Amino acid sequence: MGLFSLPASTGSVLTLILVNIVLSVSFLRSVLVFLFRLLRPHPPSEPSLVDRFRSRFDAVARSSTDCRICLVQFELGSVVNRLACGHLFHRSCLETWVDYMRATCPLCRADILEGRGLLN
Structure with a gap:
């Protein structure tokens, strides 16, 4: 068998x-x-929204009013950003807002990265 x-x-x-x-x-x-x-070599990656935001903003120091994102009053010498629409925010608060893929002003929704909302 x-x-x-x-x-x-x-x-x-x-x-x-x-x-x-x-x-x-x-x-x-x-x-x-x-x-x-x-x-294979990787092509350079596109800059993130936060990187584009940082490259286009001038930081200004304010001692009055408050940040409308975190609702904390600006302290003397704190670093804030003023958008072209006139709204002020802590730099870190605004960067967190932009990092969530929101490229508009948190209050009036003006575009902040395409030139219309930036303070030039």
Whole structure:
């Protein structure tokens, strides 16, 4: 008995070999694509909204009024930003606002990154 009692079918052996070759080629292709993506130079990433915000704003110091984001009164020498619409905010509060993908004034919704809302 043993293995010799099984019917010999050369068609299934050829199919098995063909499937193994296709799987091996597919695996090698996946490895090569992974290595190519890993080794290729990455293009410089686009600056974030906070980076664009920082590059376009002048910080001013104020001693009166309060930040309408955190509702805390400005202290003497605190760093605040004034938008072109005239609204004042702590720099960190406004950067957090912009970091949440909101490129508008928190009060009047004027665009602050496209030139219409910036103080030039």
